[in-house]
Amino acid sequence: MNLRQIEVFRAVMVSGSVTDAARLLCVSQPGISRMLGHIELQLGLKLFQRIKGKLRPTPEAQTLYAQVEQVYHGVKRIEDCARELKTGGGLALRVLASPSIALELLPQAVAETMAQFPDAHVYMETQLVREIVGQLVAGDADLAISSLPVDHPMLQCKPLGQWSLCCVFHVDHPFSKRRSLSPRDILKERLIAFSPDTPQGKALGQWSAEAHWPIDSKIEVRSGQVACALAATGAGIAVVDSLTAHAWAHPALAFRPITQAPTFNAYEIRNANVPPSLISNSLMTRIKEKLNG
Structure with a gap:
């Protein structure tokens, strides 16, 4: 018996007549009668007495009906599962992110995605690129949003949108009166510097070389958040990523864009052999909108 035959047989058993079964299934009575005759012929059994x-x-x-009910409830559970998947029921998403992306951009996108899939479960963790690669390859995470690209044969890396560099400083600094700053403006100040292998450090090094102006720095960091915390105390100014600058809400800190500052891509990274889920696609759509909006 196929599923349609099971459905017709069950409708007749539940309703007690061809007429009511036809009404229940919204089909014609002759269609139900023909189907019952075909089922009996196929099974070689007399299933109903017509009195x-x-x-x-x-x-x-009656014996067949007991088995049919089990199948029917199994199909019903499948239908219920399919409906629940639309709201995230049974779905889980493990997301890794670079620290700057996890400050504001990703939490906002996750909150909006959870509003669409209220029954889903999301796990978030900040990681450096080398840990991101290891966890995605091992299957310990579903996707990652990184401020840097990766090159690995098992991973797919696609650009999502761009971020740039900003200058952060104490609110009492004269820069607060400016709408934007030039690299030369920045080089004249006492800097909270980044190591040369970071995007911030590379930009400062290039500006210094082009302007023939040495970098005045006694403090070096590797974290945009740490740089913002130091700048908020008046320890110096810092060049940080725009994602961190926008997310670091502190009454003592201000920031301005830098003219001719380089732009960088943010990336979606996932296992190339694992298709994305509905919830992960929704999350990535929202992140793209925020990066490019």
Whole structure:
């Protein structure tokens, strides 16, 4: 018996007549009668006695019905599962992110995604690129949003949008009166510097070389958050990523864009052999909108 035959047989058993079964399934009575005849012929069993226009199930039909109910409830559970998936039921998403992306951009996108999939479960963790690669390859995470690209044969890395560099400083600094700053403006100040292998450090090094102006720095960091915390105390100014600058809400800190500052891509990274889920696609759409909006 196929699923349609099971559905017709069950409708007749539940309703007790061809007429009511046809009404229940929104089909014609002759169609139900033909289907019952085909089922009996196929099985080689008499399933109903027709007495005065009514159908009386035989013992064979009652035994078959007990099995059909199990199948019906199994199909019902599948249908319920499919409906629940639309709201995230049974879905889990493990997301890794660079620290700057996890400050504001990703939390906002996750909150909006959870509003669409309220029954889903999301796990978030900040990681450096080398840890991101290891966890994605091992299957310990579903996707990552990184401020730097990766090159690995098992991973797919696609650009999502761009971020740039900003200058952060104490709110009492004269820069607060400016709408934007030039690299030369920045080089004249006492800097909270980054190591030369970071995007911030490379930009400062290039500006210094082009302007023939040495970098005045006694403090070096590797974290945009640490640089913002130091700048908020008046320890110096810093060049940080725009994601961190926008997310670092502190009454003592201000920031301005830098003219001719380089731009960098943010990336979606996932296992190339694992198709994305509905919830991960929704999350990535929101992140793209925020990066490019």
